[in-house]
Every structure is written in structure tokens, then in C-alpha cells.
Amino acid sequence: MNLSIVVAHVDHMFRGQESFEDAMFVKDYCEQYTIPFEMTRINVPELIEQTGKSSQTTAREARYEFYAKIMNKYHYSYLALGHHGDDQMETMLMRITRGSSGKSRAGIPFTRPFHNGTIFRPFLNLTKGEIEAYCKKYQLKPRLDPSNEKSIYSRNRFRKEVLPFLKHENRHVHEHFQRFSEELQSDESFLQELTVQQLNTVMTKREKSEIIIDINRLLSMPIPLQRRGIQLILEYLYKEKPGSLSAIHIDQILSLMVSPQPSGKLDLPNGLKIIRSYLQMSFQFELANEHTYLFEVREPGTIELPYGGRVGMDLIDREYVGTNGYYALFNAENIKLPLTIRTRKIGDRMTLKGMLGSKKLKDIFIDSKVPIQARETCL
Structure with a gap:
């Protein structure tokens, strides 16, 4: 031959x-x-x-x-x-x-x-x-x-x-x-191709160690594609899938999605966390609150934050500033330096504009339906 x-x-x-x-x-x-x-x-x-x-x-x-x-x-x-x-x-x-x-x-x-x-x-x-x-x-x-x-x-x-x-x-x-x-x-290859096409519209964030999906978009897919979508996400994050991972875990994730409770959490093998918050679900190996930060501002300048965005302080001599974005004006004589910029702590409270007294930061997040994973990086 x-x-x-x-x-x-x-x-x-x-x-x-x-x-x-x-x-x-x-x-x-x-x-x-x-x-x-x-x-x-x-x-x-x-x-x-x-x-x-x-x-x-x-x-x-x-x-x-x-x-x-x-x-x-x-x-x-x-x-x-x-x-x-x-x-x-x-x-x-x-x-x-x-x-x-x-x-x-x-x-x-x-x-x-x-x-x-x-x-x-x-x-x-x-x-x-x-x-x-x-x-x-x-x-x-x-x-x-x-x-x-x-x-x-x-x-x-x-x-x-x-x-x-x-x-x-x-x-x-x-x-x-x-x-x-x-x-x-043969059947699986065809279904996987359909899943990949639709999954691109479901993911709102895709990084090496974290993926966030829109729950409603995933649930709008046929059930066979929902299962394969979860499977693809797990394969992407795990790289080397643990032997203890099984179809039962996929069922648990889907159950968490349709739960009447607005939030919940699952622990999967090898430290993978599944976190549901309202209509978002996060798959991640490291929770954001494991990486807190604290900066002290002693003079005018800009600080780049670890999770994106920036905070700046300027000293000006007028009451109105023509700028875009979020800003606040304070009387410099009433500000005591250094200013502290940090992630939240348990028990933090704040006063909103027009409010008498203060309110727990956690309650403000809940009222505004801020996703759990996003709360931990708020300053």
C-alpha cells in the first residue's frame, strides 16, 4: 500500500x-x-x-x-x-x-x-x-x-x-x-455551531477569568442551546475541566437563573463562583471583593482605578465648571486632606442629595438594582 x-x-x-x-x-x-x-x-x-x-x-x-x-x-x-x-x-x-x-x-x-x-x-x-x-x-x-x-x-x-x-x-x-x-x-457539532452564534449576543463581558451574561437573552434560546451555552462558558474558563464537573452543575446553574429570588450564588469545583444578581449572572474564579483598594489624595491630580475609570481632583477659583461626566464642587476651606478613595466596607452609610440623615450603602445598591459583582468595585 x-x-x-x-x-x-x-x-x-x-x-x-x-x-x-x-x-x-x-x-x-x-x-x-x-x-x-x-x-x-x-x-x-x-x-x-x-x-x-x-x-x-x-x-x-x-x-x-x-x-x-x-x-x-x-x-x-x-x-x-x-x-x-x-x-x-x-x-x-x-x-x-x-x-x-x-x-x-x-x-x-x-x-x-x-x-x-x-x-x-x-x-x-x-x-x-x-x-x-x-x-x-x-x-x-x-x-x-x-x-x-x-x-x-x-x-x-x-x-x-x-x-x-x-x-x-x-x-x-x-x-x-x-x-x-x-x-x-455529528449532532453535537451542529448544535455547538448554533450555540456559538447565539452566545455572542448573550455575553456582556468576557475576560480570561470572568464572563457575565444577560439571563433573559440566554433563557430566550432553545433549552438544548442553553445547556450547551453554559457548557461552552465553563470550558472557556476552566481550560482544563475538572473530572468532578458534571451535567448536574449545569442543571444547578439553569435553576439559579429561573429562581424567583433576585440573587444567589453557586460554588463549582476548583473555586469557580457563579453569582446571580437580578438579570445578570457572573462566572468568575476570583470575587472582586477579594481585591479591595485604598488611595489617598493629597494634591490635585488623577488616579487610575484598578477596575477601570478614574478619579481626579482640581483646585479652581469659580463656582461653575463646564465639563462632562460626574463631578462635585466643595468649598476648599471645608475639605481636609488627604481625601480617601476606597472600595466599600460593611456598614458604610451615605447621605444622598435631598435626604435627611443617612442610608446604608447596601440598601442604596439594592434599591438601584446594582449587580452584586459591581457593588464591590464601587468607591
């Missing part, structure tokens, strides 16, 4: 000498059949300690980084991986059981973009049994990872307990799972 193939092998060093011998087994096989072979040993347990990431994430990132280097070295545009039909069923069942949503439920894609090329998985329509039968027919003797037999891993429990039942019910069940996966991915 005029194919040019290079075998790339990664030893994650989880199993010490045993996994190194696996690598040597693959190396010897490739040398026997004159197949170019590339390998690397990556101390993933050490990387886990350094980064604090999960073992799966750390191993995957290290592995794919190596694959990208090999593709560059040989100028290849395709990366073939060995996932088979049983892997697909296990993955889909685990994700549905865990409460995954969106494309995650569709399992392992047959093909997807990667680096400067494409990943594809040619064995997804084959079962593990069919691959084993092929090995037996051609007298191949593969090495087996003993950790695949340990019942402490949830994937192994699905493999040893659930899959045999499904295969007994229908020996072609892996083909149905693969067809279902491809249909889900």
Missing part, C-alpha cells in the same frame, strides 16, 4: 522495570521487521508531584507532546492510535455514568485534528476479542499490562462486568456503540 510507518512508544515509568521491558519488546519487534522505532521514557509520577495534575492528564499531555515531536521529525500528518471497540464502549459507559454532557458522552472520536495533522483510530470497529484472534492466527504473542486486571480501576470493572453482559446480548454491540458515537458527534 506504499505506506511509510514509524512506531512511537512512550514509557510513562509507572511500573518501573516492567514497563521498560514492554518498550524493549516493541523495539525488538520493530527491529525484526525493519520498522523505524522511536521511544521516550517520561517520569510521569515525578511530573504529577510537580504539577499537581491527575495521573491521566499528566500522562496524556506528556505522551501527546512526544507524538507531536515525532510527527515533526518525520514530516508526517497522520497519527494512528490503537483504541478498539471495547475501549469505546467502556469510555461511553463511564462518562454517561459519571454524568458527562455534550461531546464527552460521544466517547472517542474516530478522527480529530492534532498538531499539524490528524489523529485517527483504525481499530474502533473491532473488538478486543477480534484483535486477540488475529494475534492467535498469526502466532503473535503480545505483552499484557497486569494493571488491566485490577478491579480498583473503574474502567476495569466496566470491562470485566458490564461489557461481557452487553456482548452476550448482542455480539455486534460494539458496532452500535460506534454508530451512536458518530451520530452524537
